[in-house]
Amino acid sequence: MSADATSPSAPIRAQVLADVPPVPGAPKPDPILVADNVTRRFGGLTAVDVEHVEVQRGVITALIGPNGAGKTTFFNVLTGFDQADTGSWTFEGASVAGKPSYKVAQAGMVRTFQLTKALSRLRVLENMRLGATGQRGESVWRALLPFLWRDQEESITERAEQLLSRFKLDHMRDEFAGALSGGQRKLLEMARALMSEPTMVMLDEPMAGVNPALTQSLLGHVKDLRAEGMTVLFVEHDMDMVHDISDWVIVMAQGKIVAEGPPEAVMANPDVIDAYLGAHHDAPVTEAEEQQQLAEIESDIEAELSAPDESPATEPSTGGSS
Amino acid sequence: MDWNLLVANAFHAALGLNAIAYAIAAIGLNVHFGYTGLLNFGQAGFLAVGAYGTAISIVHFNVPYLVGALIGVAVAVLLALLLGIPTLRLRADYLAVATIAAAEIVRLVIGSTVYARWTGGSSGFSGAFARTFYNWNPLPAGTYSLGPVRLTADRAWFMLIGWSLVIIIALLVWLLVRSPWGRVLKGIREDEDAVRSLGKNVFARKMQALIIGGVIGAVAGIALVTGEQSVNPQTFNTQLTFFFWTLLLLGGVARVIGPVLGAVLLWLVFSVTETVLRSGASAGWVPDTLVSESQIGLVRVALVGLGLMLLMIFRPQGILGDRRELAFNVR
Ligand SMILES: Nc1ncnc2c1ncn2[C@@H]1O[C@H](COP(=O)(O)OP(=O)(O)O)[C@@H](O)[C@H]1O
Ligand SMILES: [Mg+2]
Numbered sequence: 251m252s253a254d255a256t257s258p259s260a261p262i263r264a265q266v267l268a269d270v271p272p273v274p275g276a277p278k279p280d281p282i283l284v285a286d287n288v289t290r291r292f293g294g295l296t297a298v299d300v301e302h303v304e305v306q307r308g309v310i311t312a313l314i315g316p317n318g319a320g321k322t323t324f325f326n327v328l329t330g331f332d333q334a335d336t337g338s339w340t341f342e343g344a345s346v347a348g349k350p351s352y353k354v355a356q357a358g359m360v361r362t363f364q365l366t367k368a369l370s371r372l373r374v375l376e377n378m379r380l381g382a383t384g385q386r387g388e389s390v391w392r393a394l395l396p397f398l399w400r401d402q403e404e405s406i407t408e409r410a411e412q413l414l415s416r417f418k419l420d421h422m423r424d425e426f427a428g429a430l431s432g433g434q435r436k437l438l439e440m441a442r443a444l445m446s447e448p449t450m451v452m453l454d455e456p457m458a459g460v461n462p463a464l465t466q467s468l469l470g471h472v473k474d475l476r477a478e479g480m481t482v483l484f485v486e487h488d489m490d491m492v493h494d495i496s497d498w499v500i501v502m503a504q505g506k507i508v509a510e511g512p513p514e515a516v517m518a519n520p521d522v523i524d525a526y527l528g529a530h531h532d533a534p535v536t537e538a539e540e541q542q543q544l545a546e547i548e549s550d551i552e553a554e555l556s557a558p559d560e561s562p563a564t565e566p567s568t569g570g571s572s
Numbered sequence: 573m574d575w576n577l578l579v580a581n582a583f584h585a586a587l588g589l590n591a592i593a594y595a596i597a598a599i600g601l602n603v604h605f606g607y608t609g610l611l612n613f614g615q616a617g618f619l620a621v622g623a624y625g626t627a628i629s630i631v632h633f634n635v636p637y638l639v640g641a642l643i644g645v646a647v648a649v650l651l652a653l654l655l656g657i658p659t660l661r662l663r664a665d666y667l668a669v670a671t672i673a674a675a676e677i678v679r680l681v682i683g684s685t686v687y688a689r690w691t692g693g694s695s696g697f698s699g700a701f702a703r704t705f706y707n708w709n710p711l712p713a714g715t716y717s718l719g720p721v722r723l724t725a726d727r728a729w730f731m732l733i734g735w736s737l738v739i740i741i742a743l744l745v746w747l748l749v750r751s752p753w754g755r756v757l758k759g760i761r762e763d764e765d766a767v768r769s770l771g772k773n774v775f776a777r778k779m780q781a782l783i784i785g786g787v788i789g790a791v792a793g794i795a796l797v798t799g800e801q802s803v804n805p806q807t808f809n810t811q812l813t814f815f816f817w818t819l820l821l822l823g824g825v826a827r828v829i830g831p832v833l834g835a836v837l838l839w840l841v842f843s844v845t846e847t848v849l850r851s852g853a854s855a856g857w858v859p860d861t862l863v864s865e866s867q868i869g870l871v872r873v874a875l876v877g878l879g880l881m882l883l884m885i886f887r888p889q890g891i892l893g894d895r896r897e898l899a900f901n902v903r
Contacts, residue, residue: 329769331765331768331769350768350773351765351768351769352768352770352771352772352773352774353771355768355769355770355771356771360769360770360771361769362769363765363766363769367763367765367766367769368766369758369759369762369763369766369767370762371758371761371762371826371897372755372758372759372762376755376758379752379755380755380756380759380767380770380772381770383770383771385752386752387751387752387753388752388753388756388772389753390748390753390780390784392751392753393747393748393751393752393753393754394744394747394748394751396747396751399751399752403752426896426897428897429896439766442770443769443770445770446770446771
C-alpha cells in the first residue's frame with residue numbers, strides 16, 4: 251500500500267524508548283500492559299515463567315523466541331484464553347488477570363490467533379460486522395425490532411467496507427470466509443479485530459503462512475496501526491520483518507524473558523542467538539546464521555544418508571508451526 | 573389402488589398434528605444446531621416437559637389452558653438452564669451427552685410409578701384438558717371436505733392454529749437469525765474463541781439459544797397434547813429426537829424453512845409408502861412373504877432411512893442447503 255511498506259529498512263524509531271535500558275523487565279515510560287510473576291505450567295513443563303514485563307503504549311513491540319518458548323501461551327494467559335497458575339497483570343492501569351476473555355477484549359486488548367480463526371460459513375462482510383462492539387441488535391429482544399439497530403448496522407457496514415478495501419479484501423466482500431486463501435484469512439482476522447476499535451492489538455504470528463507478496467502489505471498495515479496511535483504486540487519468526495517494523499523487541503526462551511531492547515541490539519545479543527540455536531534449527535537470526543544452518547542441515551542429511559538404518563532424529567519444520 | 577385414500581392419508585400426514593409438532597420441534601433444534609452449533613440430542617425432553625407441564629397443571633391444578641401452556645414453557649426454560657449452566661462452558665460434546673441423558677431422565681421420571689398420581693405412570697393419561705382450545709373454535713361444527721379429504725371442525729381448527737403457529741415461530745426465528753444477535757450465534761457455531769476474542773459474551777448467547785430452541789420444543793409438546801388430548805411417556809423416546817434430526821438434515825440445516833419442509837416431506841413419505849404397501853398387500857401384488865401386514869410400519873421407516881442415505885450421498889446439504897457451505901466444514 252503506502253510507500254513505506256515497501257521500503258526495505260530504516261523504521262521510524264519511537265524516541266520514547268531511547269532511554270530505556272535493554273535489559274529483561276525494563277521499565278517503560280508509559281506502559282499500557284504490565285505483567286508480574288506470570289507462570290503457566292502444563293504438568294511438569296513450565297510453559298510461561300515471566301517475572302516482569304512492560305509493554306510501551308503506542309509503539310510496535312515484537313515478541314520473539316524459538317518454537318515452544320511460550321509466546322502463544324503467554325498471549326493466551328494475558329487475554330483470558332488460558333488460566334495462569336500465578337501472576338498479576340494490568341492493562342491501562344486496571345487489573346485484567348483472571349477476567350474472562352471477552353471482558354479483556356472489551357477492555358480494548360484484542361488478539362488474533364496463530365491458527366487463523368476465520369468464521370468459514372459466514373460471508374467476509376459478516377465476519378467484519380461481527381467485530382464491531384456495542385451493537386444494539388446483539389440483544390435478543392432488540393434483535394426482533396430491526397428499526398432499533400438498522401442505522402447502527404449501516405454505519406458498521408460502512409466502516410467494514412472501508413477496512414476491507416484498506417486490506418484489499420473488498421472484492422471478496424460477499425464470499426464465504428472459508429473460500430479465502432490462508433493469507434487472506436490472516437488479513438481478514440486482523441481487519442475483523444480492528445472493527446472492535448482496540449487500544450492494543452496482539453497478533454500471534456500474523457505473517458506465518460502468508461504469501462510473500464502479501465507480507466509487505468501486512469507490514470504496512472501494522473505500521474499504519476501505530477500511526478493511528480494503537481499499541482501493537484506481535485509474535486514473529488522472521489527476523490528481517492521484526493527488524494523492519496518493530497520499535498522494541500522482547501525475547502522469550504523456555505518461558506522466560508531472556509532479553510529486551512531495540513531490534514539491532516537484541517539481534518546482536520549472544521543470549522538471543524543461543525536461545526535460538528540452542529532450541530531449534532528452524533528460526534534463523536541473520537542471513538549469515540541462515541547459511542550456517544543450511545550447511546548444518548546438509549551435513550546432517552549427508553550423515554543420515556551414509557547411515558541409512560538410523561532413523562532421522564529431527565525433521566526440518568517450517569517457521570509457522572508450533 | 574385407491575387414489576382417494578392415498579391423497580386423504582397424505583393430506584392428514586403431511587399437514588396434520590404430527591407434521592406440525594415435528595416442524596416446530598425441529599425449528600427449535602435448528603436454533604440449537606443449525607445456527608449455534610449446539611449438539612442437542614434431547615429435544616424430546618423439551619417436548620416432554622412442555623407436554624406434561626401443560627397437561628398436569630390443567631388437570632391437577634385446574635389452571636386455564638393458556639396458563640397451563642405458559643407453565644409448560646416455564647418448565648422448558650428451567651430445563652434449559654439446568655442443562656446449560658454446567659455444560660455450556662465446556663466443549664460441545666458435553667452438552668450432547670447431557671441432553672441425551674436429561675431427556676431419558678425426564679421420560680423415565682414421568683413414566684415411573686413413584687409419580688403416577690400426577691403423571692399416570694407408564695400409560696400416561698388422557699382427558700379433555702384442551703377443551704378450552706376447542707371451545708374457541710369459531711368454525712361451525714360438522715365435517716368439511718376438500719376433495720377426498722374429510723376434516724372435522726376441531727381438526728380443521730387445530731390445523732389452522734397449528735400452521736399459524738409454525739409460520740409465526742419461523743418468522744420470529746427468521747427475524748432473530750438475520751439480526752446482529754443471530755450473527756453472533758453463527759459466529760459461535762463457526763468458532764467460539766474467535767467470537768470471544770471480539771468481546772462477545774459467548775456463554776450468555778449460547779444460553780439464550782438453548783432456552784429459545786428448548787421453548788420452541790416445548791411449544792411442539794404443547795401442540796401434541798392439544799391435538800391428542802392425552803400424554804404418554806413413550807411418545808418422548810430418543811427415537812423422536814432422531815426423527816427431528818432426520819427431517820432437519822432432510823430439509824436443510826440453518827435454513828429457516830428447512831425443518832418445516834423436512835417435516836412435511838417426512839410425513840408425506842411415511843404416509844405414501846404405508847398406503848401403497850398396504851393397498852399392495854391387500855390387492856396381492858406385494859407378496860406376504862416379502863412384507864407382511866405387521867412389517868409395513870417398519871418397512872416405511874427403512875425406506876425413509878434409505879432415502880436419507882441417498883440424500884446424504886447426492887445432496888448432503890439437504891434440500892434447501894448450500895453445498896458450498898459444506899466444503900468449509902473442516903476445522
Ligand atoms: N495445552 C497444552 N498442553 C500441554 N502443553 C502445552 C499446551 N500448550 C502449549 N504447551 C507447551 O507449552 C510450550 C509453549 O508452547 P507455545 O506457547 O505454543 O510456544 P510458542 O508459541 O512460543 O511456539 C510448548 O512446549 C508446548 O508444547
Ligand atoms: Mg506460538
